[in-house]
Amino acid sequence: MTRERAGKRSYTRTERKRGRYIKARPAGDRPEDIAFDATLRAAAPYQSQRRATSDNDLALKLRRTDLQRKVRVRRTGNLILFVVDASWSMAASERMEATKGAIFSLLVDAYQRRDQVGLIVFQRDRARLVLPPTNSVELAQKALRELPVGGKTPLSSGLYLAWQVIENARRRDSELRPLMILLTDGAGNVSMTGMPAQEEANRIAELFQQASLRSIVVNMEHAAFDRGLAQKLAEALGGTCYNLPDLRAETLLSTVKREIEL
Structure with missing residues (x-):
């Protein structure tokens, strides 16, 4: 490519x-x-x-x-799918604001570039598709006005829903270039199947690598307490792990744009 x-x-x-x-x-x-x-x-x-x-x-x-x-x-478009941990395991409100800012910035020129942007949040017991893939700023503003935060961390549910959204998009356009941006510390504590939550998340992550789907993990764990879970998850995905200690919309946006242009 x-x-x-x-x-x-x-x-x-x-x-x-x-x-x-x-x-x-x-x-x-x-x-x-x-x-x-x-x-x-x-x-x-x-x-x-x-x-x-x-x-x-x-x-x-x-x-x-x-x-x-x-x-x-x-010419083809990109699908940029944000998957965000909205549990109390991180400073969820701060992450959400940075993600919203990055989404709005990407949507400004999404129509001209044929790109689409979507958002999945996971917290409590499940993941939700808050913003289906779109290039509409107006639709994004309505969907992102208020997002819930708090609760446990259903990481595997977030990954599985992301997989479903990407597969559905690829069925509609086989030449679409999807990119998943996962904001998490890599620690899941809610299982969908009864399997240990961390093992389940890593197994679902391997689906992305097997299908050669592009992904990046933005590590949200504080450096002093980092257990390396985000890096391990990125390896299972076959993607890259970034540590962004100063997470703002601008830093997240520049990271995503670099990946898109590879």
Whole structure:
């Protein structure tokens, strides 16, 4: 995957024939959308030999192995899904305000870039999809006006709901580029299945890595008490862990933008 300069939308490889042709590769058993320029270049070195061993007088002698298929890219959008721990295990109100600020900033240019932003919060006994994926600032303002905080930490529920939201979005658009931003200290204490809560969360996290879904964990544990749980969770996700001791909307926004542009 490649990306234009900041402020532009992402590019992703596509199997459609409407994308921009960037290179070619051997067609193999898929002789379709043929790149004629690349096919001619592949066949050119063998023309003298083929003329010497052929009885026909064709100007150009092609073999199936010469065929080159176009590789195309097209513009696509990002789904930026925030998943936020709203329990008392962290300074939840502060985290929520920083998240709201980052969401609103991302939504300002989301329409132009085809990006969507969503928000899941988890606290007490379950996770809730507070803001379904959208590029509407007005809808976000209504959804984020008041968010509950407090209670236990159903981390695995938050991860599982995030997985469902992303999978549903990918079914609607297979070329969408999802990115999950998880704000947590990595400590869960509510289980959905009766399995130990921490083990359950790590197993659900592995689904993200197996599907090559992009994710980052913003570690909310105070440095003096950090048990390394957020880092372990990021490893299970196959993502990156950031420590942002001075969490503000600006720092969270800049972190997310760096990840989008990778």
